[in-house]
Amino acid sequence: MDLKLNRKFNEKFKAIEARTFMVPLFVIMVVLFVSYSHMTDFIKEHYYDLRRDEALKVARSYATSISKSEEAEEIVNQLLEEKLRVASQTMRLYKGQQSNALYSKLAEILKLDELDYYNAQGELQYSNLKEVLGWKVYKGHPIDKFLKSSAEFLVEDIRQDVITGNFYKYGYLKYEDGSLVQFGVSADKIQSFLHSFDKEQLLAVMKEEKDALRICFINESFIVTESTDPQRVGTIIKDPLVLENITKEQEFSYVDSTSKRNESFVVFVPVSTGLKTEGVSALAIQYSLSETNATVRQVSMFVMIALFMVYLFLLYIVTATYKKNNNLIQLAYFDSLTGLPNKQFLKEFMKKELDHKDGQSTALMLVNCSNFKIINMTKGYEYGDEVLKALAKLLYELENENVKLFRFTADRFVLYVKSYEGAEALVFLAESISEKMSQPMVIQNTKQYIEIQIGIVEINSSYTDVGQIIKEVSISLNDLSESSQKNYVFFNKEMEKVLQREEIIEKIIRSALADQGESPLYLEYQPQKDFKSDKITGFEALARMTDPDLGQISPVEFIAVAERKQLIIPLGKLILWEACLFARSLNQLGFHGIRVAVNVSGVEILQDNYAENVMKIVRETGADASALELEITESMLLLDFEGINTKLITLSDHNIEIALDDFGTGYSSFYKLQELNVHAIKIDRSFINRIDSKQHSDLITADIISMAHKIGLRVIAEGVETEKQHAYLADNNCDLMQGYLFSKPLKEEAALALLRETNLEDYDERTC
Numbered sequence: 187m188d189l190k191l192n193r194k195f196n197e198k199f200k201a202i203e204a205r206t207f208m209v210p211l212f213v214i215m216v217v218l219f220v221s222y223s224h225m226t227d228f229i230k231e232h233y234y235d236l237r238r239d240e241a242l243k244v245a246r247s248y249a250t251s252i253s254k255s256e257e258a259e260e261i262v263n264q265l266l267e268e269k270l271r272v273a274s275q276t277m278r279l280y281k282g283q284q285s286n287a288l289y290s291k292l293a294e295i296l297k298l299d300e301l302d303y304y305n306a307q308g309e310l311q312y313s314n315l316k317e318v319l320g321w322k323v324y325k326g327h328p329i330d331k332f333l334k335s336s337a338e339f340l341v342e343d344i345r346q347d348v349i350t351g352n353f354y355k356y357g358y359l360k361y362e363d364g365s366l367v368q369f370g371v372s373a374d375k376i377q378s379f380l381h382s383f384d385k386e387q388l389l390a391v392m393k394e395e396k397d398a399l400r401i402c403f404i405n406e407s408f409i410v411t412e413s414t415d416p417q418r419v420g421t422i423i424k425d426p427l428v429l430e431n432i433t434k435e436q437e438f439s440y441v442d443s444t445s446k447r448n449e450s451f452v453v454f455v456p457v458s459t460g461l462k463t464e465g466v467s468a469l470a471i472q473y474s475l476s477e478t479n480a481t482v483r484q485v486s487m488f489v490m491i492a493l494f495m496v497y498l499f500l501l502y503i504v505t506a507t508y509k510k511n512n513n514l515i516q517l518a519y520f521d522s523l524t525g526l527p528n529k530q531f532l533k534e535f536m537k538k539e540l541d542h543k544d545g546q547s548t549a550l551m552l553v554n555c556s557n558f559k560i561i562n563m564t565k566g567y568e569y570g571d572e573v574l575k576a577l578a579k580l581l582y583e584l585e586n587e588n589v590k591l592f593r594f595t596a597d598r599f600v601l602y603v604k605s606y607e608g609a610e611a612l613v614f615l616a617e618s619i620s621e622k623m624s625q626p627m628v629i630q631n632t633k634q635y636i637e638i639q640i641g642i643v644e645i646n647s648s649y650t651d652v653g654q655i656i657k658e659v660s661i662s663l664n665d666l667s668e669s670s671q672k673n674y675v676f677f678n679k680e681m682e683k684v685l686q687r688e689e690i691i692e693k694i695i696r697s698a699l700a701d702q703g704e705s706p707l708y709l710e711y712q713p714q715k716d717f718k719s720d721k722i723t724g725f726e727a728l729a730r731m732t733d734p735d736l737g738q739i740s741p742v743e744f745i746a747v748a749e750r751k752q753l754i755i756p757l758g759k760l761i762l763w764e765a766c767l768f769a770r771s772l773n774q775l776g777f778h779g780i781r782v783a784v785n786v787s788g789v790e791i792l793q794d795n796y797a798e799n800v801m802k803i804v805r806e807t808g809a810d811a812s813a814l815e816l817e818i819t820e821s822m823l824l825l826d827f828e829g830i831n832t833k834l835i836t837l838s839d840h841n842i843e844i845a846l847d848d849f850g851t852g853y854s855s856f857y858k859l860q861e862l863n864v865h866a867i868k869i870d871r872s873f874i875n876r877i878d879s880k881q882h883s884d885l886i887t888a889d890i891i892s893m894a895h896k897i898g899l900r901v902i903a904e905g906v907e908t909e910k911q912h913a914y915l916a917d918n919n920c921d922l923m924q925g926y927l928f929s930k931p932l933k934e935e936a937a938l939a940l941l942r943e944t945n946l947e948d949y950d951e952r953t954c
Contacts, residue, residue: 871905
């Protein structure tokens with residue numbers, strides 16, 4: 187069945203369900219996204235910290251080396267300077283004594299590599315080195331500057347000699363006459379040693395070993411004095427944060443993101459300048475973050491995949507739960523067989539409608555498939571399911587924006603109708619449904635007629651409770667009977683009183699079945715008299731019920747209640763039990779061959795194990811099976827002729843006789859009677875009543891008796907109340923009569939007394 191309308195119809199439930207699951211799913215997604223963002227930042231920070239720690243360790247190490255190299259250079263210079271000072275003091279003692287030999291000897295004693303004497307004009311006159319003799323100081327030379335200065339003593343930094351090209355540490359002593367002595371110590375070895383501590387050399391080694399992008403040395407004036415990148419030499423550091431940290435001799439680092447593609451990490455480590463200055467210099471190392479970022483991306487990607495897998499897992503759980511809940515909603519609010527909204531859905535829908543009632547006319551129509559139980563019993567549950575689906579499909583054709591269809595219970599459907607014009611519109615709708623049902627359905631290649639009843643409640647402004655509306659529409663169905671001219675009825679308050687009476691009767695029946703105290707249910711027995719012998723040959727057991735408040739309750743009423751409340755089967759067993767006990771008593775009293783007839787309902791005989799249940803009761807009560815007669819009606823045979831006849835054969839095989847009750851009012855033919863396993867027919871009282879009002883030539887009662895005899899059946903006339911009826915039946919060879927002319931139904935003691943009186947000759951006092 188197409189459920190598009192129903193999908194729109196249940197938007198409320200779907201919307202609630204979607205919100206219930208989409209909100210937490212969105213929250214989970216946001217939480218995972220935020221978690222991923224934080225984890226990515228954490229991972230990035232972690233790897234940057236590792237890079238920072240590594241860079242700082244390296245920078246500290248080389249900063250220490252640079253600091254030590256400066257200290258070493260300073261110490262060497264101080265030692266050399268001290269040596270030169272000692273030499274100058276010695277040369278003061280040899281003032282005025284100059285010769286090449288003396289200078290050679292003094293140089294050897296003082297462990298000087300070069301000892302020279304310059305006159306006041308700057309000519310080199312004496313030396314321990316022959317190759318320098320005669321050299322003259324030129325303008326701008328360090329000696330020229332010293333000669334022109336007022337200083338008496340001077341020690342230079344290591345420099346290259348202009349004559350020999352060798353590195354020397356020179357000292358100068360000036361005499362009063364303007365001449366001077368130059369003494370020098372060769373610095374080639376020292377220079378080679380200090381070169382290993384040279385900052386540029388150290389920076390180059392660091393760059394090569396540690397794969398740094400750039401390494402710079404910043405002096406105390408914040409100028410880059412050495413760098414692996416020559417273009418950086420001379421650059422002045424102006425960043426306030428960098429300047430502040432260097433000044434405070436604090437280590438500092440930051441990520442240089444000026445180029446997103448080539449991010450780098452820069453660390454600054456303070457370097458003490460040793461003994462030479464009071465300022466602070468620094469070592470700056472710049473590392474590429476390409477590899478680090480690649481690692482961060484890989485780890486982040488792994489984390490993202492892991493979180494994505496977690497999200498997919500949660501999504502699967504949420505989706506599975508959502509689908510499961512949708513299935514539960516389908517089970518809770520929709521009928522699995524027809525796909526229609528069910529009773530629970532109807533209640534919630536009607537509650538919403540009542541809460542928002544805007545003056546529109548509304549009504550509830552309850553459609554009952556009155557013969558569904560019989561169809562189920564005769565054709566099976568699968569066939570019954572097909573009938574319900576076909577019925578739902580037909581009713582669904584009536585659905586529109588003002589008519590909504592619901593599956594109410596097993597064999598009932600509800601139409602919720604609104605915006606209609608008067609009760610006539612509801613009558614028209616009910617008749618439309620009836621017209622649809624007048625045509626047979628084709629179920630499993632079999633034509634099947636559906637009998638329906640429709641209860642209607644118009645919902646006015648006084649209604650506020652959904653349960654009350656449903657209750658009243660259900661009550662209205664109870665007012666319909668097989669004799670009703672119409673198959674629909676509108677609810678009125680009198681129906682509720684009828685229902686209340688029915689509920690009381692139901693309690694009385696249940697009390698009787700439970701055998702609680704004195705039973706309100708008892709049997710009366712109406713005798714059947716033989717026309718020829720004028721003796722009682724049988725009794726019909728008739729159920730009776732009385733109540734202190736309700737008084738005597740009609741069998742028609744309480745049997746109908748038992749059928750509606752599904753109590754007819756246990757009630758039938760109880761009646762059969764009591765009748766069998768009566769039959770046993772008759773036999774014990776010596777009245778042999780007296781039959782006790784019991785009426786059987788259609789619901790009872792349709793049970794698969796009906797014959798077995800009957801024989802079980804016969805055995806347990808100790809009754810003689812041949813003393814039992816079961817009465818069925820013609821209408822039962824329409825339900826399942828073959829199945830019922832099979833059960834009748836089984837019962838006959840156990841000597842139980844069968845009588846066809848109310849013969850002539852149904853659809854049986856004498857042809858069918860020949861096939862049916864019955865032993866007697868009971869002519870309906872309607873045929874008997876006509877005997878008093880019609881000419882005998884116009885009656886067919888005699889023909890019925892004659893035809894029944896021809897096929898071997900006994901004939902019982904019921905409802906015989908006049909002598910004229912009795913005479914006609916006797917004249918036409920009717921076998922037995924039953925009616926008020928002879929006796930009304932009697933309680934057990936009265937029935938036995940009448941039997942003793944009528945069948946006096948057959949009464950055997952010895953058995954009493």
